Amino acid sequence: MASTPTPADDVSLVIVVVDVNPYFWVEKANASTGTSDIDFEQFLQHVLAFMNAILLLNHMNYLAVIATGSDSCSFLYESLAGESVSDGEGKPPSKRMNKHHTPSAKIVRGLKDFVSKELAFKTERKDNGKRYSLLSGSLSMALCYVQRILRQDPPHPHPRILCFQGSPDASQQYIAVMNAIFSAQRLMVPIDSCMVGSQHSAFLQQAAHITGGIYMKPPHPEGLFEYLMMVFATDLHSRRFLQLPRPTGVDFRASCFCHKKTIDTGFVCSVCLSIFCKHHKECSTCGYSQVSHHRKEAMIHQIFKQILAKKWWKC
Secondary structure, three states, X not given: OOOOOOOOOOOEEEEEEEEOOHHHHHHHHHHOOOOOOOOHHHHHHHHHHXXXXXXXXXXXXXXXXXXXXXXXXXXEEEOOOOOOOOOOOOOOOXXXXXXXXXXXXXXXXXXXXXXXXHHHHHHHHOOOOOOOOOHHHHHHHHHXXXXXXXXXXXXXXXXXXXXXXXXXXXXXXXXXXXXXXXXXXXXXXXXXXXEOOOOOOHHHHHHHHHHOOOEEOOOXXXXXXXXXXXXXXXXXXXHHHOOOOOOOOOOOXXXXXXXXXXXXXXXXXXXXXXXXXXXXXXXXXXXXXXXXXXXXXXXXXXXXXXXXXHOOOOO
């Protein structure tokens, strides 16, 4: 007798990480020349429609949205915190939601507050604007949220993370991002990535490769919603039966621990495996000193020479 599939096979917990770095989107709007490119308002319309579709695909699906800025990251919406798309028994709500309390309205309100705080941080510090986003912080928040859900009573939804990234990779975040990727791999949480910028992300390419997620850079951004529905809306159970796009190449280059720059070849500490672009006498991560190690070896060698010279083994 064939085993009956459990009701939670196609129930998903989708954590959407949205890059809302205002500096990136302003730079993108100023550099946009073609009609095929989209601005932030059009991008947000596509993403909001996709999020509503995730909730409509299964009334037991859960959704969480995290905004990523240049200095901070914050939750914009989580369906478990307010009016969820399903009640405690897994049934759809009977009451009609007010238009001001819909997921889209909550996300837009939270987004406005988040961007205002980001611009306030810029005014206080009087900086010139950062092109990078705090991706490592958003991934860490998403994984903590997954842990909180998995510690609740079963059945558990199948979690996955979807990153909308536009800002370039920050080499200073290499260690933190890789730690988050390996944590997601251990939790069996796929990290999907949709690039909306002009260049690819080596971090997210590695994240999709290591965790078994999907990495995609839509060739026609004006049709972003179609790409999202055809590729990223599928649950983990259905992905086994579909031919989804896979990246043709993955950039596995690492960043050095000393200058946080992407390198092709470097020096690796034999104790903690830290990577450096130049040779160092002492590892800045674990404190291992190659000079002191050689001195210890020389002392041990000298002691053995003295023992052999005295011939203590002959009585």
